[in-house]
Amino acid sequence: MFFWEERPRATRGPKAALTLDQIADAAIAVADAEGLAAVSMQRVAAELGFTKMSLYRYLPGKTELVALMLERAIGVPPALDAAGWREALTAWAEALLRRYEAHRWALEATTGGRPIGPHELAWMESALAVLPPGLSGAERMDAVAVLAGQVRMIAGxxxxxxxxxxxxxxxxxxxxxxxxxxxxxxxxxxxxxxxxDQAFGFGVGRILDGIEVLLRAR
Structure with missing residues (x-):
């Protein structure tokens, strides 16, 4: 079972008193105010008025808790209805930057090996879907990675x-x-x-220029 999926209700015993969204929201409030280091299973349980052990009924540990927080905070990507692929990817990068700016701890939460949820995959899917044809699968993944790297650098x-x-x-x-x-x-x-104060737009523009030059050369 993935971390973002609600656990099945037990046929016996007390009914679940919390939802994953409630847990994530409490953890996000702590991280927004005090940083990611302040988040722990014990702290979040206390914020919700529960014991630390009770939280383990919903999540295996802090790794999954942080992944759940990221899913909730970053959310789903916006609809990219721009006329061209450049405009669509620019809108994608701007939207992602706003999400990072709203939750400063999210940069730290997206480093290293970790579980990945459907919202984060949806952001990748959204950008890949609007890239023009002419790039290999690896190049398409790298193009999105470079663009996301520009977003992360500015957000940092x-x-x-x-x-x-x-x-x-x-x-x-x-x-x-x-x-x-x-x-x-x-x-x-x-x-x-x-x-x-135009480093973000300048960087995104030059990344897209590079993709366009590569496509024209082919």
Whole structure:
């Protein structure tokens, strides 16, 4: 039985008092407020007014609990009704970024070996379905992985805007611009012509450009 499936009700004994959604929501509330490290079977059980052991009737352990949290927090992907594949994949990346921004702990929850649920697979399915023909199966998977990697990278930098980083850099360049001439030139140009805080869109656009060039070459 998969972690996201409700356990069958026992024919004898007390009826189940919780649902997997209730458990996931309680755990998500803890993680949103205090981070993923604060989540434990004991803590979530206490939040729900139950004992730690009672939670094991629903989930084998914390690994499955975190996977369930991710399923609930990330949810299903949006419908991609854009006219072209580039627009659809851009909308996909933007939607995924918003989900990560809403639940900062989700980045940590998606690293390493772990169970994967149907919602996460649905996000992959959604992106793969709108990629144009001409790529091999491995290339299609890699294209989605690279695009998701751009989303994860930007989400991991949340709270530190490019303009804030530039301001810090400029403080150093005022005294040491000669040591970093290329950096000084780029910062000066950005200050004059604008274009800061666009790393997400720039990265997504260049990834899609690369896919388009590859397809045209074939």
């Amino acid at each position: 930098q949340a709270g530190t805007a490019e303009s804030e980083l530039a301001a810090t850099i400029e403080l150093v360049l005022r005294e040491h611009a000669e040591r970093f001439p290329a950096l000084a030139a780029a910062v000066a140009d950005a200050a004059e012509r604008g274009g800061r």
